[in-house]
Amino acid sequence: MGMQIVQGHFKPGEALPDEGTLLARFDVSRTVVRESLKVLAAKGLVESRPKIGTLVRPSIFWNRLDPDILDWQETNESQGTFLRSLTEVRKIVEPPAASLAAVRATGRELEIIQEAYQGMADNIENIEAFMDADIRFHAAILEASHNEFLQPITNAIRAAMLSSLRITNRDAALNKHSVSLHRVVLEALKTKDPRRAERSMRRHLDDTWSRLKINLKGARKNS
Numbered sequence: 001m002g003m004q005i006v007q008g009h010f011k012p013g014e015a016l017p018d019e020g021t022l023l024a025r026f027d028v029s030r031t032v033v034r035e036s037l038k039v040l041a042a043k044g045l046v047e048s049r050p051k052i053g054t055l056v057r058p059s060i061f062w063n064r065l066d067p068d069i070l071d072w073q074e075t076n077e078s079q080g081t082f083l084r085s086l087t088e089v090r091k092i093v094e095p096p097a098a099s100l101a102a103v104r105a106t107g108r109e110l111e112i113i114q115e116a117y118q119g120m121a122d123n124i125e126n127i128e129a130f131m132d133a134d135i136r137f138h139a140a141i142l143e144a145s146h147n148e149f150l151q152p153i154t155n156a157i158r159a160a161m162l163s164s165l166r167i168t169n170r171d172a173a174l175n176k177h178s179v180s181l182h183r184v185v186l187e188a189l190k191t192k193d194p195r196r197a198e199r200s201m202r203r204h205l206d207d208t209w210s211r212l213k214i215n216l217k218g219a220r221k222n223s
Helices: 002-006 019-026 030-042 067-074 079-104 107-122 127-144 153-168 172-190 194-222
Strands: 046-049 053-056
Touching: 002 030, 002 067, 019 030, 030 046, 067 153, 079 127, 079 153, 079 172, 079 194, 107 127, 107 172, 127 153, 127 172, 153 194, 172 194
Parallel strands: none
Antiparallel strands: 046 053
């Protein structure tokens, strides 16, 4: 139900099917249905109205950083809008976070970032392994910023990266270029140069968005 709401099958203000219909559709107990609706309500997707039922809330009330909502949104047909918004979040957050990490990262955190980078360099031909290492690289930098308010945003960054990498990193040959951009970020972190770290991360994200736009434009032409 959550996926159907996020993907627009139910519009804001529209009532969900009644409890009896949900019981029959999903073949679950009444308790499961009620607990599931409570979960959706906690995520800001729905609200209960006496004598009316459970209504879908406008998207401005949704918890956009919730991992489930991000996962459900990932498969939405409006992927271009979704990826643009999440890439904008990345460009706002990650360059300053890299600057902080250049100053604050511990020796062990730098090792973790180095290991993730090496995972990328060693798996250029292995798309799945490459993507996993890429996501670990960026998540580790956010962790190394040592700012607890950035931690919830890590979920959004992971979702953005998973979606965008599936588009931009399907060609292993292009991953070599990506590795070089990551290497510059890593070098700035290791030399504890916050300005270079921020600048290098921004350059990398600008490149990511350029590649995304090209691929999304091509997808629209082929659809």
